Amino acid sequence: EPEVTQTPSHQVTQMGQEVILRCVPISNHLYFYWYRQILGQKVEFLVSFYNNEISEKSEIFDDQFSVERPDGSNFTLKIRSTKLEDSAMYFCASSALGQGDGELFFGEGSRLTVL
Amino acid sequence: TQLLEQSPQFLSIQEGENLTVYCNSSSVFSSLQWYRQEPGEGPVLLVTVVTGGEVKKLKRLTFQFGDARKDSSLHITAAQTGDTGLYLCAGAGGGSNYKLTFGKGTLLTVNP
Numbered sequence: 001e002p003e004v005t006q007t008p009s010h011q012v013t014q015m016g017q018e019v020i021l022r023c024v025p026i027s028n029h030l031y032f033y034w035y036r037q038i039l040g041q042k043v044e045f046l047v048s049f050y051n052n053e054i055s056e057k058s059e060i061f062d063d064q065f066s067v068e069r070p071d072g073s074n075f076t077l078k079i080r081s082t083k084l085e086d087s088a089m090y091f092c093a094s095s096a097l098g099q100g101d102g103e104l105f106f107g108e109g110s111r112l113t114v115l
Numbered sequence: 116t117q118l119l120e121q122s123p124q125f126l127s128i129q130e131g132e133n134l135t136v137y138c139n140s141s142s143v144f145s146s147l148q149w150y151r152q153e154p155g156e157g158p159v160l161l162v163t164v165v166t167g168g169e170v171k172k173l174k175r176l177t178f179q180f181g182d183a184r185k186d187s188s189l190h191i192t193a194a195q196t197g198d199t200g201l202y203l204c205a206g207a208g209g210g211s212n213y214k215l216t217f218g219k220g221t222l223l224t225v226n227p
Contacts, residue, residue: 006158033213042219043158043203048212056212093156095213104148104213106157 004020004025005105006092012113016081020112023075032075033104034067036060043091049075063097072113117142119206121218129226132194136202136221144206147187148215149178152201161189162203184219194225 005024013019025032034046047057049067066078076093079086089109096103120142128134138147146165150158162171163179166188171178175198177190187204201222205215 031212035215043205043215043217045214045216048214050212056210056214058214083197093157093213098210098212103160103163104215106150106159108157109155 002105004092004094004105006090006107006110008110009108010111012115013082014085015114019079019082019086019112021077021079021090021092021112023077023094023107024073025075025092025094026096026105027095029096029105031055031095031098032069033095034077035091035093035106037087037091038085038088040050041072046077046090049071079112082112084114086102087112087113117144117206117208117216119204119216119218121202121204121221123221124219125222125224127224127226128194130194130196133192134194134223135188135189135190136223137186137188138204138218140206140216141185142206142216144216145184145186145209146207147184148178148188148205148207149187150203150205152203154201158203158205191223194223196225196227199225200224212218215227 032049037043049057091109092107149161151160162178167182167184175192180192201220203220205217
């Protein structure tokens with residue numbers, strides 16, 4: 001069964017360092033997303049990406065965050081200068097179609113720990 | 116800001132019992148999803164409901180979307196230990212994206 005894969009599964013970094021989280025969405029999907037979940041809190045929307053550009057982003061997704069689809073298969077989330085409060089589980093998701101018509105598939109997540 | 120409140124937050128029952136968990140909001144959603152999340156893993160979609168009043172059944176699980184598309188419920192019949200997990204509801208607003216608003220979840224424990 002096709003799945004969304006994410007790497008690394010866990011990354012520990014020092015405050016102020018740059019981090020890149022990688023995702024391989026399901027191959028025929030067109031919509032890509034990043035969500036995050038701080039320990040003990042709700043899953044929160046960060047950004048959606050369609051047709052090679054950001055289609056929507058939340059207040060959390062400030063200038064420290066960026067997303068990129070560098071080739072036909074990868075979808076990355078970059079945090080330029082990490083802060084302690086960026087520690088969270090980051091989930092990539094993809095869907096073939098837009099909401100209401102297509103299913104949203106989540107990856108298993110990348111746990112980011114900022115020290 | 117759209118908010119989804121789930122209740123109860125924790126539920127512990129015996130195998131074979133029935134249960135209902137709720138997802139409520141003051142906002143209207145164009146669709147609502149129910150997910151199940153295991154510790155350290157991503158949410159796994161159970162069902163999407165789109166139409167107000169819609170009822171969907173998945174074996175022992177029954178999902179209902181409120182008439183006004185502001186609330187939903189998940190009913191499990193004859194719970195099994197394998198049903199143990201975190202159940203999340205998530206609502207989508209208008210637009211083409213899956214910009215989902217998640218609830219905090221109901222942690223269900225089914226005891227043998």
